[in-house]
Amino acid sequence: RHKYDTDLLPLFAKALADTAANKFVVLHLIGSHTNYADRYPLEFNHFNADSVLRRVPKPWLTPATAQVVAEYANSIRFTDAILGGIIRDVARDSRPVLVVYFSDHGENVYTDRDFRGRDPKFVRVPFIIYANASYRADHPQVMQAIYTALHRPFSTANIPYTIMTLSGINHPIYDPSIDPLSTSFRPLPRYVNGSPFDTPSPPLPVQ
Numbered sequence: 175r176h177k178y179d180t181d182l183l184p185l186f187a188k189a190l191a192d193t194a195a196n197k198f199v200v201l202h203l204i205g206s207h208t209n210y211a212d213r214y215p216l217e218f219n220h221f222n223a224d225s226v227l228r229r230v231p232k233p234w235l236t237p238a239t240a241q242v243v244a245e246y247a248n249s250i251r252f253t254d255a256i257l258g259g260i261i262r263d264v265a266r267d268s269r270p271v272l273v274v275y276f277s278d279h280g281e282n283v284y285t286d287r288d289f290r291g292r293d294p295k296f297v298r299v300p301f302i303i304y305a306n307a308s309y310r311a312d313h314p315q316v317m318q319a320i321y322t323a324l325h326r327p328f329s330t331a332n333i334p335y336t337i338m339t340l341s342g343i344n345h346p347i348y349d350p351s352i353d354p355l356s357t358s359f360r361p362l363p364r365y366v367n368g369s370p371f372d373t374p375s376p377p378l379p380v381q
Contacts, residue, residue, distance in 0.1 A: 210245035214252035270309035
């Protein structure tokens with residue numbers, strides 16, 4: 175319960191140092207699952223109830239719920255630090271390496287009302303693809319496909335097909351029509367709890 179996601183980093187370093195020609199490494203983070211205060215060490219206790227109440231004018235917040243918001247923000251800050259370290263390690267690697275990160279679900283933590291938990295309005299999740307310099311140099315066509323797909327609406331259910339494209343894997347189950355990196359991609363209706371979800375994602379800068 176009180177282990178932190180940093181416990182995975184030595185295992186990641188060992189996997190990255192392995193000399194195998196091809197590797198697929200999965201890090202399953204606990205991230206920001208409750209209890210949020212259990213998800214990060216003391217040195218990441220950056221936000222507190224007072225700072226939330228000063229900066230976030232939401233009349234439904236109490237000192238107790240504002241503390242929960244602070245703990246949630248601290249847990250995200252900790253995950254950001256872990257991802258930053260992983261990306262820095264990959265950036266220094268001379269071999270072509272990709273990092274793909276996404277969350278399994280969103281969370282409403284007193285964002286728009288006095289409520290905490292899963293919320294159909296909060297289903298967008300972070301999705302990051304980082305390619306180090308060697309990968310970018312070796313796979314310019316894939317990089318162009320990533321840039322082209324930036325604003326395509328897709329579901330995390332599509333990600334296995336995307337990973338096939340990113341890693342050069344061929345398999346009979348591959349379906350280009352549901353891979354957002356494919357020129358044959360065709361957006362399908364997305365649903366949340368059986369109801370259509372068609373809200374467009376906000377534009378993001380290409381970096």
